[in-house]
Amino acid sequence: xxxIGRLPINIPSGVTVxxxxxxxxxxxxxxxxxxxxxxxxSVEINGNECIVSRQNEExxxxxxxxxxxxxxxxxxxGVSEGYKKEMExxxxxxxxxxxxxxxxxxxxxxxxxxxxxPKEIKVETKSERNQNPIVILESADKQLIGQVCAKIRSFxxxxxxxxxxxxxxxxxxxxxxxxSAGAK
Numbered sequence: 001x002x003x004i005g006r007l008p009i010n011i012p013s014g015v016t017v018x019x020x021x022x023x024x025x026x027x028x029x030x031x032x033x034x035x036x037x038x039x040x041x042s043v044e045i046n047g048n049e050c051i052v053s054r055q056n057e058e059x060x061x062x063x064x065x066x067x068x069x070x071x072x073x074x075x076x077x078g079v080s081e082g083y084k085k086e087m088e089x090x091x092x093x094x095x096x097x098x099x100x101x102x103x104x105x106x107x108x109x110x111x112x113x114x115x116x117x118p119k120e121i122k123v124e125t126k127s128e129r130n131q132n133p134i135v136i137l138e139s140a141d142k143q144l145i146g147q148v149c150a151k152i153r154s155f156x157x158x159x160x161x162x163x164x165x166x167x168x169x170x171x172x173x174x175x176x177x178x179x180s181a182g183a184k
Contacts, residue, residue: 005065009050009073012080017050017072019043024072028079030140031120035075041068050076078140085149088132091156091164096133098125103135107156107166115152120144134169 011017015028022037037043040061044051052069054061077083089096095106103123105113117123117137121144124136135152139145149168158165160176167173 003066005052005054005069007069009052009069009076011045011048011050011076013048015076015080017045017076019045024075026072026075026079028076028140030079030082033075033079033141035068035071037068038064041065043068043072074142078142082138082140083142083145085137085145086169087135087137087149087152087166088169089135089156089166090132090158094133094156094164095127096125096135097127098123103152105152105155113155117148118144121148 015026018025018027022039023034024037024043025032025034038061040055040058041064042053042055044053050072052065052072054065089105089107091108093106093108097104101117101119101121101123103115103117103125105115107113120139120141122138124138126134126136137145137148153166156165158167158171158173160174161178163173163175
């Protein structure tokens with residue numbers, strides 16, 4: 001049996017989980033999220049616990065058992081606590097600013113990069129003197145915030161020689177030695 005799938009999910013106070021047909025809806029103080037569930041997986045609510053189980057022992061059911069348990073757990077954490085990601089821009093002249101839900105990046109290209117964000121994400125930018133600019137993203141949806149962070153990171157990935165690029169705050173970039181002068 002799936003080690004993750006068999007664990008019960010604790011539902012904190014202030015969060016409601018409802019199941020209708022194959023759709024799980026989670027409501028909390030930070031918002032509302034829904035997830036379609038495979039017909040081979042069943043979700044039950046016992047008091048303040050949510051239990052995910054599978055109907056049969058087929059390979060497809062086994063692979064989705066832990067997946068849906070993790071997705072429902074992430075939804076419950078998202079609507080109760082929320083998710084927060086911080087990204088920093090490392091490089092001379094790299095800047096970021098936001099007007100509402102539109103981020104404007106200056107990452108050393110000949111043009112500015114504009115990124116429109118979904119309304120479910122709250123964005124904040126910090127640009128202090130002598131420090132790297134920081135983008136702070138907050139959302140209840142873990143999948144959505146991860147996808148937006150991956151998109152922002154793809155504009156200029158951190159490179160291993162100088163460490164320039166867009167990276168997560170606290171992320172360690174493995175550095176490489178540059179070429180050394182050839183001694184003959």
